[in-house]
Amino acid sequence: xxxxxxxxxxxxxxxxxxxxxxxxxxxxxxxxxxxxxxxxxxxxxxxxxxxxxxxxxxxxxxxxxxxxxxxxxxxxxxxxxxxxxxxxxxxxxxxxxxxxx
Numbered sequence: 001x002x003x004x005x006x007x008x009x010x011x012x013x014x015x016x017x018x019x020x021x022x023x024x025x026x027x028x029x030x031x032x033x034x035x036x037x038x039x040x041x042x043x044x045x046x047x048x049x050x051x052x053x054x055x056x057x058x059x060x061x062x063x064x065x066x067x068x069x070x071x072x073x074x075x076x077x078x079x080x081x082x083x084x085x086x087x088x089x090x091x092x093x094x095x096x097x098x099x100x101x
Contacts, residue, residue: 016083021090035094049095057088 001009028037038049045052063081066072074081 013079013083013086016079017086017090020080020083021087035091035098038091038095050092053088053092053095057085057092060084060088 025034030036033039035049038052041052042049060081063072063074063076064078064085066074067078067081072078
């Protein structure tokens, strides 16, 4: 893939990530704390927000592994799974930065 084409494709993925983050983010986190979902579930399970995030992330990684094996059969397009993984990395970064404070 040519560099310019890759830039375009990456821009498309960035847009998909933003769209998912906006729509799913409100549903999961609520209005106050972007990381609230992970914190609430962590309290319920007596674990860390990072551990909760990791479990959610692995669901998407497992789906991507299924795609790589040629076994993917899901109603959600693989591009959505890839965007979800990128978004979880952003959310993990947020948890890391919050912990540093």
